[in-house]
Amino acid sequence: xxxxxxxxxxPKTDTDEISALTDEACLLHEAAVEAFTDGRAGxxxxxxxxxxxxxxLAEGPDGLDVAAVLGNLGPIYEERCDYIEAEKCYERAAxxxxxxxxEGDEDVAQLRLSVLRNWGRIxxxxxxxxxxxxxxxxxxxxxxxxxxxxxxxTAWALNDLGMLGKYTGRFDxxxxxxxxxxxxxxxxxxxxxxxxxxxxxxxxxxxHSRGRFAEGEPYARKSVELREREYxxxxxxxxxxxxxxxxxxxxxxxxxxxxxxxxxxLEIFRGVYGDEHYEIxxxxxxxxxxxxxxxxxxxxxxxxxxxxxxxxxxxxAENVEIALTLNNLxxxxxxxxxxxxxxxxxxxxxxxxxxxxxxxxPHLVTCRENLADLSA
Numbered sequence: 001x002x003x004x005x006x007x008x009x010x011p012k013t014d015t016d017e018i019s020a021l022t023d024e025a026c027l028l029h030e031a032a033v034e035a036f037t038d039g040r041a042g043x044x045x046x047x048x049x050x051x052x053x054x055x056x057l058a059e060g061p062d063g064l065d066v067a068a069v070l071g072n073l074g075p076i077y078e079e080r081c082d083y084i085e086a087e088k089c090y091e092r093a094a095x096x097x098x099x100x101x102x103e104g105d106e107d108v109a110q111l112r113l114s115v116l117r118n119w120g121r122i123x124x125x126x127x128x129x130x131x132x133x134x135x136x137x138x139x140x141x142x143x144x145x146x147x148x149x150x151x152x153x154t155a156w157a158l159n160d161l162g163m164l165g166k167y168t169g170r171f172d173x174x175x176x177x178x179x180x181x182x183x184x185x186x187x188x189x190x191x192x193x194x195x196x197x198x199x200x201x202x203x204x205x206x207x208h209s210r211g212r213f214a215e216g217e218p219y220a221r222k223s224v225e226l227r228e229r230e231y232x233x234x235x236x237x238x239x240x241x242x243x244x245x246x247x248x249x250x251x252x253x254x255x256x257x258x259x260x261x262x263x264x265x266l267e268i269f270r271g272v273y274g275d276e277h278y279e280i281x282x283x284x285x286x287x288x289x290x291x292x293x294x295x296x297x298x299x300x301x302x303x304x305x306x307x308x309x310x311x312x313x314x315x316x317a318e319n320v321e322i323a324l325t326l327n328n329l330x331x332x333x334x335x336x337x338x339x340x341x342x343x344x345x346x347x348x349x350x351x352x353x354x355x356x357x358x359x360x361x362p363h364l365v366t367c368r369e370n371l372a373d374l375s376a
Contacts, residue, residue, distance in 0.1 A: 018058050022065075025054035029069055037362055041076050048073040062279055064108065067096035071115045074122070081314035085124050090119035094135075102146075108248065113153060116142065120160060123370055125278075127320035127356055130167050136160050155184035159199060166206050167320075169361040178203050194230040197223040201241050205247060213251030218244035243283055255290050262287050278321075281310035284330035285325055292332050305330040320363065323352035327367050345370045 004191035032047035048069055050279040074089035093115040102108035116139040140161055143153040158181040165174030182199040189195050203222040207216025223241040231238060247259035262283050269279045288303035308325045315321055330345035346367060353364040 003158070021054050021058040021227065025051045025058065025065065025069075027071075028054065032069075033072065036072075036076060039093055040199055041079065045076050048076070062096050063097070064097065064100055064111065065114060067093040070096075071111065071118065078118075078122065079273075081276070083122055083314065084316075086120070086365055087122045087126070090115055092123055094119045096346075111144060112138065120164075124160075124164055124167065126315065127318070129164060129169075129356070132164055133168075136164055142290060150184055150187065152184065153187075154187060155181040158184075159202065162202060162206075169358060169363075171206060171210055174199055175203070178206065192226065194226050197226040197230075197237070197241065200226070200268070201244055204244055208244070208248055209361075210252065211251070213248045216246070216248045217252070220248050222239065234268055234271075236272055237266065240267040240279070242268075243279075243286070247286055249369075250286065250290060250293075253320060255294065259287065261288050261289070276310050278310070278314060281307040281314075281321075281325075284310070285328065287324070288332075289328065292328075292335065295335075297332065297336055300332055303330070304332060318352055318355060319351065320356050323349040323356075323367070324363065326352075327363075327370065331370060335375060343371070343374050346374070 013138065028047050030052035032044045032051060035041075035047060037043035047339065049153060052066055052069040052073070055063055055069060059065060070089040070093040074086045074093070077086035077089065078085070091228060094112075097108070097115050099110040100108055100112075102112065116135060120132050120135035120139055123129075123135060136157070140154070140157040143157045147153040158177040162174040162177030162181065167170065178199050182196055182203075185193060185196045200219045202225065204216040204219035207213065207219065210216075214256040220241065224238065224245055227235060227238045227241050242261050246258040247267070249255075249258035249261070264288075266280065266283045269277065269283065273279060284307040285305045288300045291297075291303065293298035304325060308322070308329065311319070311322050312324060326345045326349040330342040330349065333339070333342035333345070350364075350367045350371060353361070353367055357364045
């Protein structure tokens with residue numbers, strides 16, 4: 001997530017009024033960055049918006065400084081899981097920066113990269129994969145041409161494309177992207193660099209999606225090792241690594257090890273995000289699956305419903321994440337003989353999957369199989 005202040009690209013003018021507007025806009029932008037860094041998101045939002053308004057008065061609606069401020073406003077909404085507002089910021093910023101010739105200007109190039117990456121990611125997070133793909137591929141094409149095929153910018157664009165491939169079920173393509181990204185990072189930083197932790201995390205997640213849990217475990221353990229060595233035991237990225245390792249252990253029915261890992265990750269996430277964040281929902285969903293496997297049905301249902309409530313609050317009704325939890329809750333009901341309730345949830349989940357995913361995607365296939373089992 002890009003939360004650092006962008007370099008302002010100011011118009012050349014001698015007009016005193018324009019100069020006064022840009023000076024004030026710059027001061028407001030700096031104050032907004034400071035407020036966001038201090039955890040005062042509400043103040044930061046207000047200051048960023050006022051800064052953008054003044055830059056727009058000074059430069060017009062397509063000024064690069066407007067794009068830079070919008071690029072920094074987006075993360076405020078993203079941190080709140082207000083993905084729709086974040087998307088609006090990133091999309092408009094990308095429209096502005098994408099049309100501006102950089103003519104070798106590093107600041108303009110970095111701005112374009114930043115807003116493209118954020119826009120593609122926010123579309124993927126909302127499960128809008130068909131819309132995310134051209135943005136992410138545009139990002140990759142841009143960085144390969146602008147920075148080179150072995151650049152760090154290319155490594156992270158490949159990682160983004162790999163993540164999209166995982167979510168859309170194109171697993172071989174995803175793996176190729178991850179491995180190419182890992183090779184670039186190790187070329188720049190050496191083996192076992194902390195920068196590669198994210199790639200190992202994603203390689204583990206890919207094996208989880210393939211159902212190859214034992215094969216994914218070493219990748220997940222590697223990401224935890226690298227991140228904890230560098231950042232200590234309370235880092236947000238480490239929490240995500242711990243949760244990913246726990247999910248792979250679940251697949252091997254190593255519940256005694258996975259359950260405390262989920263609780264550890266939840267403690268870190270709650271300390272930063274509170275109780276209603278996507279990461280909280282994911283971990284509640286996974287803990288519910290553990291309880292279901294142990295036939296602790298009441299606890300499992302409670303956790304699934306809490307996860308579903310969070311997802312329904314932060315996503316629109318057609319999001320894949322909602323369908324995943326609907327499917328899981330339905331399987332729990334089926335195990336308890338509550339088949340009518342299970343069927344209703346599965347039909348809801350299937351409708352979302354069919355509108356969102358390709359016909360051979362594992363989520364869609366599994367949901368159809370679960371519905372067929374009810375009818376058998």
